[in-house]
Amino acid sequence: MNWPLVPQQFVTGILNGGTIGLIALGIVLIYKSSEVFNFAHGHLVMFGAFLTWWFTGGGAEPGAGLIDLPLWAAVVAALLVSMGIGLLIERFALRPMTGQPLLAIMLMTLGLAQLLEGATAVLFGVELKSNFPAPFSPSDVLVIPFPGAFGDAIRLKYTLVATFVVATLAAVIFIWFFNSTKTGLAMRATAEDHEVARSVGIRVRRVFGLSWGIAGVIATLGGVLLATVSGVSLNLSTVALIAFPAILLGGLESLGGALLGGFAIGLVQALVQASRLIEVRNSSEIAPYLLLLVVLLIRPEGLFGQKRIERI
Amino acid sequence: MAMLRPAGDFDRSYEQDMALLRQPWHYWLLGISLLAAFTLPLWGDAYLVATANQIAYTIIAVQGLNILTGYTGQISLSQAAFMLVGGYASALLVFHAGLSFFIALPLAALAAGAIGLIFGLASLRVKGFYLAFATLAAQFIIPWLSRHTFKDYLGGANGAIEVPLPQLAGVNFGEVSNYFYISLVVLLITTVLMFNVSRTRLGRAFVSVRDNDLAAELLGVNLFAYKLRAFFIAAMLAGLAGAIKAHSQRGVGTEFGYGLNESIIFLGMLVIGGLGTNLGPFLGVAFIILLEDLSDLLGGVLAAAFPELSSQLLTSFRPIFFGVALMLFLIYEPRGLSHRWQLLRAGWRLRPFTR
Numbered sequence: 184m185n186w187p188l189v190p191q192q193f194v195t196g197i198l199n200g201g202t203i204g205l206i207a208l209g210i211v212l213i214y215k216s217s218e219v220f221n222f223a224h225g226h227l228v229m230f231g232a233f234l235t236w237w238f239t240g241g242g243a244e245p246g247a248g249l250i251d252l253p254l255w256a257a258v259v260a261a262l263l264v265s266m267g268i269g270l271l272i273e274r275f276a277l278r279p280m281t282g283q284p285l286l287a288i289m290l291m292t293l294g295l296a297q298l299l300e301g302a303t304a305v306l307f308g309v310e311l312k313s314n315f316p317a318p319f320s321p322s323d324v325l326v327i328p329f330p331g332a333f334g335d336a337i338r339l340k341y342t343l344v345a346t347f348v349v350a351t352l353a354a355v356i357f358i359w360f361f362n363s364t365k366t367g368l369a370m371r372a373t374a375e376d377h378e379v380a381r382s383v384g385i386r387v388r389r390v391f392g393l394s395w396g397i398a399g400v401i402a403t404l405g406g407v408l409l410a411t412v413s414g415v416s417l418n419l420s421t422v423a424l425i426a427f428p429a430i431l432l433g434g435l436e437s438l439g440g441a442l443l444g445g446f447a448i449g450l451v452q453a454l455v456q457a458s459r460l461i462e463v464r465n466s467s468e469i470a471p472y473l474l475l476l477v478v479l480l481i482r483p484e485g486l487f488g489q490k491r492i493e494r495i
Numbered sequence: 496m497a498m499l500r501p502a503g504d505f506d507r508s509y510e511q512d513m514a515l516l517r518q519p520w521h522y523w524l525l526g527i528s529l530l531a532a533f534t535l536p537l538w539g540d541a542y543l544v545a546t547a548n549q550i551a552y553t554i555i556a557v558q559g560l561n562i563l564t565g566y567t568g569q570i571s572l573s574q575a576a577f578m579l580v581g582g583y584a585s586a587l588l589v590f591h592a593g594l595s596f597f598i599a600l601p602l603a604a605l606a607a608g609a610i611g612l613i614f615g616l617a618s619l620r621v622k623g624f625y626l627a628f629a630t631l632a633a634q635f636i637i638p639w640l641s642r643h644t645f646k647d648y649l650g651g652a653n654g655a656i657e658v659p660l661p662q663l664a665g666v667n668f669g670e671v672s673n674y675f676y677i678s679l680v681v682l683l684i685t686t687v688l689m690f691n692v693s694r695t696r697l698g699r700a701f702v703s704v705r706d707n708d709l710a711a712e713l714l715g716v717n718l719f720a721y722k723l724r725a726f727f728i729a730a731m732l733a734g735l736a737g738a739i740k741a742h743s744q745r746g747v748g749t750e751f752g753y754g755l756n757e758s759i760i761f762l763g764m765l766v767i768g769g770l771g772t773n774l775g776p777f778l779g780v781a782f783i784i785l786l787e788d789l790s791d792l793l794g795g796v797l798a799a800a801f802p803e804l805s806s807q808l809l810t811s812f813r814p815i816f817f818g819v820a821l822m823l824f825l826i827y828e829p830r831g832l833s834h835r836w837q838l839l840r841a842g843w844r845l846r847p848f849t850r
Contacts, residue, residue, distance in 0.1 A: 220624055279826045285623060286570055290766055291825050293759050298818030304811035431628060462643060469639045472632040476617070479629050483621045 188457040190329050191337050196453025197446055198343045201350035202408045204445020207426040207433070208354050209401035211441040212361070215374045216394040219277055222292040224402055225423030226299035227265065231403025232315075232410040232419055233307045234261040239316050254316050258407055262400050269399025273392050296420070303417065312415040346408040351442075353404055357397070358438045370394060425452070428475035434488025443486070448474070501844075515690055532679055536672030545671045550784050551678035552739040557764050557776040558689050559732025564762065565771035566698060567725035568705030569618060573630040574733050575757035576637035579749070581607040581734025582741030583641065586658040587648060596661035596742060600681070603738040604731045610637070611730020618722040622708075634758055638749045655748030658741045674743050681739060685732060690773055692728070701725055702771070763821045769831030778832040783817065790816040 210224045221227075238250055238257035252260060276295055280288050323341040361367040372380040373390040381387050409419055426441075429448040433440025451474055452467045466473075478485065506512040516522055536544050560574045585603035588594045594602070617629035641649045650656040661668045661677065668674045692698045700721045703711035712718050741747035760783065768779020790812035798805035828835065 276822060276826075283825075283829065286564065286568075286770075287766070287825050287829055289570065289624060289627065290762060291822060294763065294818045294821035294825065296818070297759070297814040298822070301811040301813070301815030301818060304807050305815070308807045309810060310806070427628060427631065431625075465643050466639070469635050472635045475628060476632045476636075479617060479621050479625060479632075483625050 185457050185459045189454070192453040192457040193450065194337050194339065195343065196450035198339070198347040198449070199412075199453060200446035200449025201347040201354075202405055202412075202445070203426055203429050203448050204442035205350040205354050205401060205408070206405040206423050207429040207441035207445050208357060208438055209398040209405065210426060210430055211433075211435065211438055212357070212401065213394055213398045214435055215438070216370045217277070217373075217391050219288050219292065221398065222289060223272075223296040223299060224398065224426070225420040226296040226303075227268070227399060227402035228406040228409065228423040229417065229419040230268070230299050230303055230406070231261055231265045231399075232406030232415045233303055233312075234264055234403065235407050236312055236315055236410065236415045237307060258404075261403050261407070265399040265403040266396040267399075269395040269397070269402075270392050272399075273395035277395070278388070278391070300417065300420065309417060311418075315410045315415050342411050346411060350405070350408055353401070354438075354442045357401065358442070361438055366393070425471045428471040428478070431475055431483075431485055432478050434485030436489050437485070437487035440485060440487035513694075533676075536675055541671060544675050546784065546788065548671055548675045548678050548743060550780055551675070551682045552736045552743070553761075553764070553784065554776050554780045555678075555682055555685050555739070556733050556736035557761055557768070557780050558685055559729040559736070560761050560765050561771065561773075561776050562689070562692065562701065562732070563725045563729035565765060565775065566693065566701040566705060567722060569622070569722060569725060570624060570627040570762075571630045571726075571729065572627055572755065572758045572762070573614065573633040573637070574729065574761045575753045575755070576634045577607045577611050577730040577733035578737030578740065578757075579637060579641060579747070579753040580610045580730075581737030582658070582747035582753075583649060583656075583737075584734065585738035586656060586741055586747050589659050590656075591648070595663075596659075597663065600735065600738050604734040607734025607737065608727045608731035611726045611733070612723060615723050615726025615730075618726065619719055631755070634755050638753060642749055650748050653748065653750070655746050655750040658745050658747050660745065661742055668742075671743070678739050678743070681735060685735065686773075693773055697721075697724065705771075760817060763817060766829070767820065767824045767831055769833030772831070772833040774833040774836060775831055778836070782832060783820070786816050786820060787813050 206224065206228055209227075210221050213219055213221045213224075235254075235257050238252050238260045239254060240251040272295060276291055277288070280291050325339040325341060325344065327337045327339065328335060329337045361370060369380070369385045370390050370393070372383070372385055373387050377387050380390075405423065406419060409422060413419075413422070425448055426445070429444035430441050431444070432447055433442070433444030448471045451470050455467045455470045456464050458464050511517075516525065532547075535547055539547070556574055556578055559577075560571060563569050563571050581603045584606035585596070585599045588599035588602055589596055592599075614630060614633040618626055621629060642652060646652075648656075661674075666673055668677070692701075700711070700716045701724075703714065703716055704718055704721055704725075708718055737747070737753075741751075744751055764779035764783045765775060766779070767782055768775030768777065791809075794809045794812040798808040801808065824831065
């Protein structure tokens with residue numbers, strides 16, 4: 184361990200973890216209401232980022248693009264469009280699959296992911312868009328004195344702090360929505376049992392549609408946050424894949440667990456970078472998956488998931 | 496065989512009951528397709544032979560996946576990573592140990608099988624899509640290891656090493672028309688093996704694990720042992736396919752694919768062909784590879800028409816076509832092309848009383 188780097192990496196990891204947690208939340212939301220594990224969520228994240236980038240003018244000169252919205256309006260527009268995409272996916276891809284075995288539903292979301300990847304490439308191009316209009320420039324840095332750290336201070340990029348605040352806030356709002364509103368209660372009831380939910384007057388189909396719509400919104404929000412840090416590219420879908428270890432760590436059924444899992448994964452990824460060994464530093468891309476294997480072997484239900492009693 | 500037979504058609508001996516080829520037209524079909532396959536380099540052009548070669552080794556990998564996912568019901572997202580293991584093992588054995596390719600090939604299969612067993616150990620603890628996550632981790636960890644460890648042997652950041660051509664009595668295997676025979680012979684061997692696995696004790700145990708693991712255990716099937724066997728066979732066939740692919744591309748490494756995408760495509764091929772059928776891998780692989788060629792063709796035509804968009808048009812049709820095909824099959828024909836083929840056969844047999 185390179186100790187002077189640890190405080191900096193610790194804070195960076197937590198800040199990065201907020202976005203991962205938000206992305207993980209979208210997957211857990213769909214899983215909770217319809218028992219579909221959405222492998223296409225990473226691609227929804229990427230698609231949302233591209234949409235926002237396109238609504239801000241698509242990298243053309245200011246005023247020359249087809250559509251040229253300020254960032255906030257572009258985000259709102261992208262959120263609306265991705266909500267529509269979520270609804271469409273539910274209606275045309277997942278509803279015909281109701282009652283099909285796990286593998287078929289999983290493959291359906293994998294097929295969706297491929298379709299979204301191809302569609303993004305056709306619509307927006309394959310090269311990295313580094314001109315995403317971030318509200319802060321990369322050189323805006325908040326310096327907090329911290330004796331003992333590298334350079335006796337922790338440097339926080341404004342962008343990172345902002346993404347953390349937005350992600351955590353959004354996650355907390357969605358968790359509140361799910362736990363404390365009537366619609367959220369309906370969604371939880373549907374997750375418990377479709378037929379019982381139907382018998383008390385909940386429209387199960389509407390709940391499915393709603394959860395996919397919300398998941399689309401969450402994905403796009405996550406995509407925008409990822410894009411402000413690293414630019415818009417087709418790689419965003421693989422970046423979003425590390426939400427899977429976060430979910431398993433937190434437990435498949437727990438929204439709060441997904442957020443905490445996101446923090447943990449961000450932390451692990453950042454802390455391995457504080458190592459003195461180059462091999463360990465390089466492992467930051469697979470460290471989440473190693474953690475995933477450990478979780479699966481020791482505590483498959485995750486930290487906050489429901490323990491199912493079944494024999495393997 | 497689930498196939499219903501007409502009254503009066505029954506078997507009179509054990510050999511007859513166990514025969515794979517039952518009707519005269521079975522012999523004819525097999526003979527004609529073997530003749531077509533073995534003479535392909537004589538009448539097909541280089542492109543056709545190269546595609547057939549690709550189809551042949553991909554079928555081997557998908558046959559392995561069929562044992563694990565189709566028969567045993569364990570979802571695996573790491574078939575491409577096991578192919579990578581096989582490719583590297585064979586290349587290193589030929590390059591550094593000086594073995595002949597034809598000895599390295601089975602050894603590479605065993606090496607991939609061993610790695611498959613290690614990740615199969617996860618099936619001791621978890622099942623369903625928890626197991627899919629364990630294999631997802633394998634799919635990320637194995638290629639990472641190939642890039643970041645033993646850099647002198649595995650190519651390091653280049654993500655590729657050169658692979659020598661097989662040597663055998665002066666035959667030039669650099670020609671794909673000669674190399675094709677290697678793929679074809681290995682494919683024939685694995686196909687006979689798969690037909691026999693699926694109808695013996697091993698295959699029946701696999702199916703019972705898939706259909707109802709509790710009942711299977713009550714019947715005396717050791718779940719863990721059979722799941723591990725399925726992992727071993729799947730990884731072994733992936734290793735064979737990987738070794739053949741590596742030597743035919745004359746290079747192996749993450750530069751040549753072997754990513755999560757490939758693993759997903761293998762699963763898609765299996766579902767489109769038909770899960771848990773011996774015909775499935777053949778139909779599914781041929782369908783998807785021809786579809787990929789078609790989408791490349793379409794992309795090329797469109798790229799020529801709109802040159803300024805060529806970079807995005809050339810690469811994006813494959814995932815779109817594959818995704819749409821997979822989704823349509825899952826909705827309209829989840830049992831795959833081999834089920835269609837059976838319906839066709841039944842329709843022909845019952846003619847003119849087909850609906």
